[in-house]
Amino acid sequence: MDARALIAAVETIARQLPDVDSTRAVGSNRRVYKIHGKIFMIVTDAADGAMVTIKVDPIRAEILRQQYVEISSGHGMNRRHWISITASDAISREVFENEVRESYRLVRAKLPTAERTSDGRRKRSLSGKQLQAVARMLASGLPGVDHGRPFVEKLDVYKVGGKVFMIVTDDPNELIITVRAEPEQRGNLFERFASVTAGRYLDKDRWISVGAGKGITQTVVSDVVKASYRLVLDTVPRRERPAGITDV
Incomplete structure (x- = not known):
């Protein structure tokens, strides 16, 4: 493919892949393609030709570099994990499309599962009210659960076997839920979500509070409530233990 065909192929493929967005810096000849904020392709369109840089498995990268003179280590990126493809008649459209799609799949596969549906689309983050509604509905459906307001009016407390496993804060300025979590789960959630913090009201080493924020989807809420x-x-x-307990 010549430079024009290469650029055309990039645009065609990008339109076919879910959740892809692209940006071009003012005054730059580079366009960056991302999925959920993660780069999987960079296209450089210069006067002397076109080049596409994509992410790739290191072993696959080595094989491609040996097969094609036009494929080199990724320019400006990690040389083991990226390759650059220069427009050339030696690179067929079929080969090019396959490598771009593989790059997309490689990056998409590393996105947190909770943020993606089965077809790779991003799940919608919940508002504070939605988060609490989902938590309440789920908790109320679990065996042996009862709830009330034994502490203060704004705290809706959910228990199983007489022990607290979730607190819903009814405060328009603080729409959160507080649940118990294991240390490993706590660390993972703190790392992934800015709106997950040490638990309010209870032991901060054993409880977490979850508020609305980027990535807080119905799946995340369901996981933390069931785990608690x-x-x-x-x-x-x-x-x-109450009757009717089954795996959740």
Whole structure:
């Protein structure tokens, strides 16, 4: 493919891939293609030709560099994980499209699962009210759960076997839920989501509070509520557990 065909192929493929966006800096001859903020392709369109830089598995990168003179280590990127493809008749459209799609899949596969649907589309983050509504609905449907306001009016407390596993804060200035979490889960959530913090009201080493924010989807809320329920239920003596307990 010549430079014009290469650029045309890039635009065609990009339109076919879900959730791709592209930007070009003012005065730059480079266009960057991303999926959910993660770069998978950079296109340089210069007067002397065109070049596409894509992410690739290191072993695959080495094989391609040996097969094609027109494929080199990624310009300006990690040389093991990126390759640059120069417009040339030696690179067929089929080969080019395959490598671009593989780059897209490679980057998409590393996105947090909770942020993607089965077809790779980003799930919608919840508002504070939506987050709390989902948590309440889910918690109320779990076996043996009851709730009330034993502490203060603004705290809706959910229990199983008489033990707290979730608190919903009814405060328009602080629409959060507070649930129990294992240390490993806590660390992972803190790293992934800015709106997950140490638990309010309770032991900060064992509880987390979850508010609306980027990436806080229905799946995330469901996971943390169910995990908290299981953790607390494990502390309830079997003879005191409510009937109808099943895996959740």
